Amino acid sequence: KYSLRVLLKEVVTLVGFRAKAKQLEFIINVDADLPNELYGDVGRIRQILINVINNAIKYTDEGTVTFDVGGDIVEDILNLKLVVTDTGIGIKPEDMEKLFKDFERLDIQKNCKVEGTGLGLAITHRLLTMMGGTVNVSSIYGKGSTFTIELPQKIMGAEVIGDFDADQDIEEELEDVVATSFTAPEASILIVDDNEMNCFVATCMLSDTKAKLTVAHSGSEALEFLKKESFHLVMTDYMMPGMDGIATLNEAKKIKGTENTRFVILTATALAGVREKFLSEGFDDYLSKPMTGKQLETVVKRNLPAELVHPAEKSEANGINDINALEEPGRNDSQVNKEVTVSRRIPKIDMSIGIKYCNNSDNLYKRLLGMFSKLCEANIKEMEQSFGEEQWDAYRIKVHALKSGALNIGCNLLHEMAKEQEQAGKEYISEESTETQRIKAVEYMKQHHEELMDMYRQVAQMARDMTEE
Numbered sequence: 276k277y278s279l280r281v282l283l284k285e286v287v288t289l290v291g292f293r294a295k296a297k298q299l300e301f302i303i304n305v306d307a308d309l310p311n312e313l314y315g316d317v318g319r320i321r322q323i324l325i326n327v328i329n330n331a332i333k334y335t336d337e338g339t340v341t342f343d344v345g346g347d348i349v350e351d352i353l354n355l356k357l358v359v360t361d362t363g364i365g366i367k368p369e370d371m372e373k374l375f376k377d378f379e380r381l382d383i384q385k386n387c388k389v390e391g392t393g394l395g396l397a398i399t400h401r402l403l404t405m406m407g408g409t410v411n412v413s414s415i416y417g418k419g420s421t422f423t424i425e426l427p428q429k430i431m432g433a434e435v436i437g438d439f440d441a442d443q444d445i446e447e448e449l450e451d452v453v454a455t456s457f458t459a460p461e462a463s464i465l466i467v468d469d470n471e472m473n474c475f476v477a478t479c480m481l482s483d484t485k486a487k488l489t490v491a492h493s494g495s496e497a498l499e500f501l502k503k504e505s506f507h508l509v510m511t512d513y514m515m516p517g518m519d520g521i522a523t524l525n526e527a528k529k530i531k532g533t534e535n536t537r538f539v540i541l542t543a544t545a546l547a548g549v550r551e552k553f554l555s556e557g558f559d560d561y562l563s564k565p566m567t568g569k570q571l572e573t574v575v576k577r578n579l580p581a582e583l584v585h586p587a588e589k590s591e592a593n594g595i596n597d598i599n600a601l602e603e604p605g606r607n608d609s610q611v612n613k614e615v616t617v618s619r620r621i622p623k624i625d626m627s628i629g630i631k632y633c634n635n636s637d638n639l640y641k642r643l644l645g646m647f648s649k650l651c652e653a654n655i656k657e658m659e660q661s662f663g664e665e666q667w668d669a670y671r672i673k674v675h676a677l678k679s680g681a682l683n684i685g686c687n688l689l690h691e692m693a694k695e696q697e698q699a700g701k702e703y704i705s706e707e708s709t710e711t712q713r714i715k716a717v718e719y720m721k722q723h724h725e726e727l728m729d730m731y732r733q734v735a736q737m738a739r740d741m742t743e744e
Contacts, residue, residue, distance in 0.1 A: 279311050310435060538558050539560040647683075678694045
């Protein structure tokens with residue numbers, strides 16, 4: 276059972292930022308008389324909508340993306356109709372039959388500078404078929420496309436969705452983030468993540484709370500800390516080499532003294548239904564990466580004992596821009612090679628996105644750019660080793676970290692490329708994949724690995740140049 280109104284607001288909030296960044300007009304029309312209380316796989320529906328609307332935004336350089344929500348009622352079933360129309364580049368007639376195939380990219384020559392491969396459409400088609408729904412496409416090449424999704428959903432109540440005010444919600448998501456509004460000097464927090472950048476950002480953004488912050492770079496290291504001392508809150512990454520976040524949680528709960536410890540999972544896997552999965556595994560809360568300072572603050576405050584949380588003094592509420600005491604962590608001092616191979620796609624670092632994920636701190640963002648470039652060659656070496664040995668699960672974990680790091684600094688193109696490579700890795704290791712799908716997944720990873728590494732070096736050099744300006 277779910278609320279259609281809440282689902283639509285979540286989707287519009289997630290995709291609205293991207294449409295705004297491209298200066299597209301994003302129009303949402305929702306039939307106010309639609310039933311609000313429905314029964315279905317809300318997680319998968321959210322994933323489908325995000326895939327289709329993001330795809331429309333991706334291939335539209337100017338004009339509009341329109342999202343129409345309607346449907347017909349037959350007895351206790353709503354035949355939900357979701358239509359996404361864009362004024363983008365359109366699809367050639369001969370490419371229509373390829374549209375929902377795995378790892379297909381249409382009109383390569385025209386789309387060479389466009390982020391993404393359209394992999395999400397294959398997943399969309401597969402999920403809709405499993406839920407008894409359909410997706411149809413009409414397109415005029417050079418003028419735009421329309422994707423029409425029809426999906427039966429059971430009606431669970433008489434409440435209607437009413438007037439849908441999406442713009443207000445998007446604006447709230449884009450509000451400036453302020454420094455932490457509370458202190459907790461008696462609280463102890465353990466941050467577990469194998470990614471140096473993630474640890475650095477989290478510790479910087481939480482430094483104003485005055486809580487005792489401890490960092491572990493693996494699940495096993497976290498367990499050693501938990502055996503020696505007690506923590507009020509443990510925030511752990513999910514996808515880590517060796518022991519992932521779930522395994523770490525299971526082992527941690529066996530340790531004496533963790534009975535009252537709260538555990539929060541951090542993950543860059545922002546698919547719908549993930550939160551419910553982690554909560555069912557025993558986590559107390561969930562946070563999607565990369566996170567804003569406001570999101571991190573909300574989750575930390577919610578999970579610390581109330582008696583340890585105190586309102587911050589006004590003089591303490593602006594310290595985020597003055598972080599100079601923390602040394603930049605790093606695994607080696609190798610510098611990024613100045614000789615960067617030029618990719619056929621040109622990356623851009625959007626400072627507004629990066630600064631948003633750095634709590635609106637120019638200083639923190641500049642330090643993050645420096646770390647991104649500093650860690651580049653060490654990370655590439657690890658990815659090259661996993662790739663050469665065809666250790667696809669290990670390779671997937673490293674690419675997953677790159678996906679998060681790229682978005683942290685504001686490079687959407689590198690983020691999308693890493694995301695697609697990660698998806699191929701997931702396809703390979705999935706128990707549900709056929710042998711043909713696994714072969715295709717490996718072919719995709721091999722075909723795009725060199726370009727991803729070149730792009731990583733290029734973006735790292737750009738980041739380094741930005742810190743030297």
